[in-house]
Amino acid sequence: MTRSHLCLLCLLLFLLNFAASQDEATIMQSLKSNLNLVPTGVNWSSPDHCKWDNVQCDASNRVTRIQLNEKGIQGTLSPFLGKLSELVILEFFSNKLSGKIPNLSGLKHLQILNLHDNLFVSSVSLNLFSGMNSLQEVYLDNNPLAFWEIPETVKEATSLKILSLVNCSITGSIPDYFSSETLPYLVSLKLSQNYLEGELPESLGRSSLQQLYLDRQQPYLDTSISVLQNMTSLVEIDLQGNAFSGQIPDLSGLQSLRLFNVRENQFTGVVPPSLTGLKSLTVVNLTNNCFQGPLPLFDKSVAVDAITNTNNFCLDTPGAPCDPRVDALISIAESFGYPLKLAKSWRGNDPCNSWLGITCSGSNVTVVNLESQELTGTISPSFAKLTSLETIFLSNNSLTGSIPTELTTLPKLRTLDVSHNNINGDVPKFNESVNVVTAGNANIGKKDRFHRLVELLEKMIKGTLAKKE
Structure with a gap:
């Protein structure tokens, strides 16, 4: 490439960046016109949007950060925010924004999207996560959104670490793609206080999740929690206020588990030694279930809420053995x-x-x-x-x-x-x-x-031995 060609290319790139920055200036003006900033003390009066409070640009005057948090801001977000192609962080949490969360699909550099605790009411775009392969953290908690389901496009956010969608009107079932194969970096999934129903998907057992919050669903999540025994990275698990049933599975592999909250469900059976023996535990809540057998005995360092009159333990003394008749009948119930x-x-x-x-x-x-x-x-x-x-x-x-x-x-x-x-x-x-x-x-x-196969194998083995003799 000749020097003249190189100069021409540089000029072209400059012109493209200049045009893009001019477009972004228009978008930022659109955002400003949609927000009521006067009572908040936020200064967006400069003709250069890169000098606005809580706005950051790169060397080419492209917007990379907008962080206006806890300002009491009213208004709506510009539908053109998805064209700020160099945006890395978008935060407007703890304000009074309403209307619709704009379609941000295609923001390939966006790493943090934080809009929790606002007044957004419209449904979320199914393409919200499309093309966001740099996205690491999402917080949409506590917004009175129209009912929506977690979109398939979450799978495109392959860098996702934290997905927090607490109390934001999610319906349907938990998608079956939260495995490490699909989302290898996901460590925190918080879906509390929504309208999810059904069972825990099998793919959770192949995840690297450290936090799983599914508490207080309406109507509720149900069936067993057997998938938890494969979630060996878990540190915190909160399933309070659902209709999970059956017994607690073998959790001996969860050596980092600190919080275990299954309050207000329909669990039965004996609290297993695989839970009481975990050395990492700090908080356990078993209240308002139908647990049976001995009142579990945890280490003194564990804060335990297992109120006996809200369960069916045989005695009130932790670790005290049940009457042999009770033991026999509980064993019968186990089968x-x-x-x-x-x-x-x-x-x-x-x-x-x-x-x-x-x-x-x-x-x-x-x-x-x-x-x-x-x-x-x-x-x-x-x-x-x-x-x-x-x-x-x-x-x-x-x-x-x-x-x-x-x-x-x-x-x-x-x-x-x-x-x-x-x-x-x-x-x-x-x-x-x-x-x-x-x-x-x-x-x-x-x-x-099974027994027919065993008998067949026995006959085959005997026949083989007889031939050898």
Whole structure:
């Protein structure tokens, strides 16, 4: 390239930058005309927008930062802000801005977008995050927006670290793309106080999230939280005020977890040692659930809120063991998946005190009657621990698996009714005095697929050994 060509190129670039800066001057004037700055003390009186308060430009007079925070500013944002192509930071948080959040798609240099605590009411553009591959932090919290769903274009913000969308009218389900493969730098996801529903997506288990805030949804998020056991980077998890159910999964891999808040859900079962044993914990809130078993014992350094009368722990003393009858029945409930119906009824340390389906003679449990309770899961061998049992009714449920041979050891058993379930396998040999009712189980006497495969493998191994001999 000759010197004259180089000079011509430089002149062309200068002219392009000059034209762009002139365009940006027009955009900034448009922004100024839409804002009421007079009462705020913000000085935008200079003819050069690069000299305005809280505005920063580069050497070519291109706007790189606009940071007008906590000024009480009223008005709207210019719809042309998306043309400030060198913008790196856009902040207007804690003001009184209304109207619409402009379409900022294509701002490839934008790193921080912070508009929290304003009065924006229009729906958010589905293209809001398009082309923003430098975007690192987004805060749209506490805006009375029209209902909207998290757009697919979030996936284009591949540098995103923090996504905070608290109390801003998000509906639908949590998208299934918050994995490290899609958003490798995302460490904080805050979606509290919205209208999300459904379950936690599987992709969360492949994320590097350190903060996950999903508390107080309307109507609510539900199902289990089993995906958490794979989220080993978590430091803070807040699920308060939803309808999550089932038991707390094995959290032993979350060695950095400090905050664990599951207050006001529908959790059942025993609080696992994998949680109580975490050395990193500082705050735990378990209040207003249906937890069972012993009141958990945490380290003295942990601030614990697990008010006993809002759960179903057997005793009020942390770590104190339950009555053996209670232990046996909770183990039985575990095989059914800790049903909420049982968890709500099986309270305290005396199963003879009005527990659903339990009949006693004195302090001895003699009858377990759980027929037609919509039970799933399997029949627990722990029935055999209740040695005073005379009658077990489990008919008209959806139980699977086989009848445990341990039940044949119950010395006083007279009736076992498992009719109208999905029981399979051979019926164990009970004493002749026991009436075993199995009608309505199409696969009774037949082995399930797993056991058939095991038998087939055993035959193959035996055949191979016989040939070698």
